Amino acid sequence: MPNRLAHETSPYLLQHADNPVDWWPWSGEAFAEARRREVPVLLSVGYSSCHWCHVMAHESFEDQDTAAVLNEHFVSVKVDREERPDVDAVYMEAVQAATGQGGWPMTVFLTPDAEPFYFGTYFPPAPRHGMPSFRQVLEGVRQAWETRREEVTDVAGKIVRDLAHREIDYGAPRVPGEEELTQALLALTREYDPQRGGFGGAPKFPPSMVIEFLLRHHARTGSEGALQMARDTCERMARGGIHDQLGGGFARYSVDRDWVVPHFEKMLYDNALLCRVYAHLWRATGSEFARRVALDTADFMVRELRTAEGGFASALDADSDDGTGRHVEGAYYVWTPEQLREVLGEEDAELAAQYFGVTEEGTFEHGASVLQLPVQEGVFDAGRIESVRRRLFGKRAERPAPGRDDKVVAAWNGLAIAALAETGAYFDRPDLVDAATGAADLLVRLHMDEHAALHRTSKDGRAGANAGVLEDYADVAEGFLALASVTGEGVWLEFAGLLLGHVLTRFTDPESGALYDTAADAEQLIRRPQDPTDNAAPSGWTAAAGALLGYAAHTGSEAHRTAAERALGVVRALGPRVPRFIGWGLAVAEALRDGPREVAVVGPSPDDTATKALRRTALLGTAPGAVVACGTPESDEFPLLAGRTLVRGEPAAYVCRDFTCDAPTTDPDRLRTALNTALGG
Template structure:
């Protein structure tokens, strides 16, 4: 049986195309079918690199008996949460409200009107560890729908009423001032893991946006505590198993407190955010480790996630195939059968000997922390950096290359090759800056290619975005707030690095759409446009989780755009949006990290730097690079010919004594222009 999902654009939906379940995509047709048949909807939400989504699929959705029950008594609907974050958000809110927790796969039972009445995440095929079996759940829901439908309807209606009443109004809260940002730092200090770095316990996620706040706070105030937390956390992650010591790039999170054993999926958004953080750490400290990790992660993005069309794929799977009888690829904890979680990445001592020989295997085992006991039941180990300061030197370089070559012969993890606009915006910003910092024009070129794809494929003449594309074809899913804000962020970074004003124009077009279609009253934002598909409620979430929320990302892009253009409207919108940061700074700083980073930029100005000079003059290039390397939070940089119309910042900015010059302004006050890079460096730190 090949179901409707064979025609879907999403790789995740296509993974379920051969299930015996008669899946529908999300849409009015599925709900009309449920009304016609008088049955409830089973909504199953996941994503392609989700390990437990694969497990539930193998255990339940590939099972003929389970599929028969689903097909007869439900309309099963499959949703890729990365394609439809709005659908995911509104029903995840219901799941969390009802159960106190959430996660994927998400399993929700709906009335034919889309109202939720029973919730869960992963269900095993049979009762296990206090969880009911999935077939048991199906029979219970079926019986309730058949025998107590009025009661089910009342429960569903009550849930929708409660969700609809959860509107946020932080617009009357002022933007955070010095006191709120200091309070956020103090709370982060209390939550900081001084032994292993990061915040909180297991599982431990890379706190990329909080790290950006800490670096900006240090730059603005000189706080050594902020810098120390950022430095130590970055070092712990870079040395841990959460970082791929051979191929570069970070896994989604660590299952332990020590950043040792990862959940092996690699996401575009994590790596885009983290390579930018490490580049900013290098900018602040000169750390060789930070430089190496920033460049390796950027090279991972280009080498592993870049698509033929020039965009960046969403993710690499945690699982990969394990050939029968293989000694080179071994299942890890949680893996087994035809697939193993992390099988591509882990090593046993015997496998090191097979690839490297006895002497180099002993060296590599000591260097990377590979032991006979391993991290998993079968003796496999995650590679960590446990001996030596850096992965440098001829011997370790040779070991690394041989291990990489051997690993390349293993079955590779699956790749979700859909292009998500928001996450590509984050990658564009990171690659543009890292290319400029480290004289890597190839990385800037990769950022430009991705930006060109977004303009050509995702963006229309009215400034509206499609959220996803695949193989150069845009999907039907409308962009959400994070798409507009993160793509604008990427375009603004490109404008600063390349000196091409067209990227500022594109960012302005997107931000005008944000103000027109996503803004609520008094500084609030919604995740979906005012003309988007109506769901049981209009999603609205200001908190930063795996990536910046659309709300805080919009605040940051609006602030930078205002600094470039002098637009009072965009500046006022950014400041109103930051009210939510002031409200959450002291009590939940880990979940408003990007908002705190934007607030640091607002308090600092942000500084506006105009570099006026011929593009082919080495002095212009030296001033431009110095401006980009400035640590002033959120500083914007415009570089071009004197009095150029490309940027408002360059108007009335002549050469000084016939030499290229830099002009630095802050809060409507400008310093004297300088022609010396050393003097400029003092003005942008």
């Protein structure tokens, strides 16, 4: 018989709906039940594509005996961290403070007042490698609760008080200057891996936000070192196993320093960020390789993550059926030489093995290899390689596919909207712009209420109950701003303004200008989460700073610009010390240092050939964070167009920065020079 999770929208929670554990979703009712029964709460946090979450579920939560212990002595609460990042954040902070590490599944025991007192991640079904079994943990917690309850509650209260005093250094009220940005670049140079690309050792995560900073720093200052780190890292990632060489898109991270063996789950946020990174790399360098990777990644998102409602699903699992009924990580993606021969025949299999780095020993497990591009492609016949790629992709499609988490997360769809809109505009792919517009329409129609407040998630056309957090408002606003520039439709600028109004009134500390991850009127947890550092995606804090700055450039709003500048004080403090973890904040600071530049393109109609040429040139400008508005002289959709006229009857572009405007130009080449010239400090 299904438990209470059967009524949820989260695919992760629904995966546990048939467990014998009497699960509750996170709710006041669950804690009221714990108080009524005078038992502790087991909080289990994970997400749909988490490998070890599935392992622990199979080993423990599907086990009748373990479930019986949980049901008798605990109230068990299951949380999808992607639906409730606020709950995940506050208890992960406690786990990391207590144990020095964290991860998922996260296993925390709480008092009925939601105060944590015992922490862990994955627990095996039997003692292993010095770890207690899950049943031993349950028994230990039960005994402590029943025999030493006062001590337990005292510990829990102390933990909560300690968390309350963990203050963030907001930094000086001043924005990052040239010195801080230079120090951040030098710190990145010290951590850079010149042989393999990327930063630090294994595991290696795609440093998308850092690459955006490097590209913007190069565009503003002309730094060749910044460009080289960005270009070489992108090249190594795209040639590695972390990049799906057949279907496009990127896996979550590489377990090794060489980008060879990925953790195979594919996340929407990674692919949205990387699609935009490679598109921006092409914009900066004209690299054909970067163009191909950007388009392959965009096509992957549309083909495999787009939902029936027009949004984008959250993730594809790492595991899939290996053809024998066993769920195995990477089964969908890896190849043996024998499998190549079965599909391609002897000669083409030998070619494919050389081209993709498939060996008899294998680069993964059990003699299988992850496909890579370990050699330069020019030595191979392009037509023959394309035939090989097409046949392997077709055969792979016959394998059991990884599960898909169909949950639509507002923030990550905002990132996808920005990436697809810009990639479609750069490479003349209106279908990608249409996909971005469809996702934006879904967010407005389903995720925004009558007050423009956001629901964080939806599934199958049904909005989830959880309120949007700061990253949702910031990333969706960023996506809408990009869509406004690409489509010339001012309604997206309007919607961005509505969302950023919530950021100013509900998420911003009016005294310090610091930002919180949850709204002032959100559910009160043991601590109001607040983190300016990037994780897998830009922090809500710095994403909001970027969207506020872009909106201010479009509208001239002093309130939005001031809020962006105040928020960037934390980047001044953290950028020189931990640049890898505040890359998007550094990228926003680059835009601020550059102006950002404001471009207004006016023409007799959007379809006019000369107008389209100017508009495309404006969109391809590398000036960091530049905003583009396009319309007729009579248009009132964009404030930047006010008072702008044709020049001698011809379409014209106006470029402004810091309240100073260049003379308008009708020449795309002159506009290109104006937007692609480094300004230095």
